[in-house]
Amino acid sequence: MTFATCDICDAHEDKLAMGALAVLPLLFRSFGKQPAFSGPAATLKVFEDNVLVRSALETEGNGRVLVVDGGGSLRCALVGGNLGVLAEKNGWAGIVVNGCIRDSEEINACNIGVRALATHPQRSVRKGVGDSNIQVSIAGVAIHPGDWIYADADGVLVAREKLA
DSSP states (O other), X not given: OOOOHHHHHHHTHHHHHHTSXXXXXXXXXXXXXXXXXXXXXXXXXXXXBXXXXXXXXXXXXXXXEXXXXXXXXXXXXXXXXXXXXXXXHTTOOEEEEEEEEXXXXXXXXXXXXXXXXXXXXXXXXXXXXXXXXXXXXXXXXXEOTTOEEEEETTEEEEESSOOO
C-alpha cells in the first residue's frame, strides 16, 4: 500500500476537523527498514515493563501496528533488537512506542517500521504489569484497538477507519 500522510490529511480535512483523524505530535524518531507503514492498531499500556510487548509480538501480527503507550518514560527501553526480529518474523507492519527502544542498529536491520521517542541502553523490568486492547492516549491523542495507523517521514496519523 502506497500512501503519504500529507495526502491523507489533505483528502480528509473533514475527518481532521471532526476528530476522526488525528496527527500524533512530532515527537517520534524513525527506526527499522520501513520508513512508511500502516495497519490496524493493537494497543498496550505499560510502564517500564515489556512483558506484554513481547507477548503481543509473539502472536501473528497480520499487518497490524503495535501501539505501546509506555507513559513517555525515558528511563529504560520497551523494545529491543530481539523484539524487532520477532515483530518482523510474525508479520507486524510496525511498532509505535511512547517510550524508548534499544539495540537501534539491530532494529534498523529489521524489515518493519518503528517509531519511538528515543533510545536507551537499559532494558525494562519484567513483571508483566499492564493492559492490552484498551484505549490509550499518546500526547493527548486517543488510540483505540482497530484504529488505523499511518506513519511516514512526515508524521504519524491515527484514523478511526481505513483511509488509504
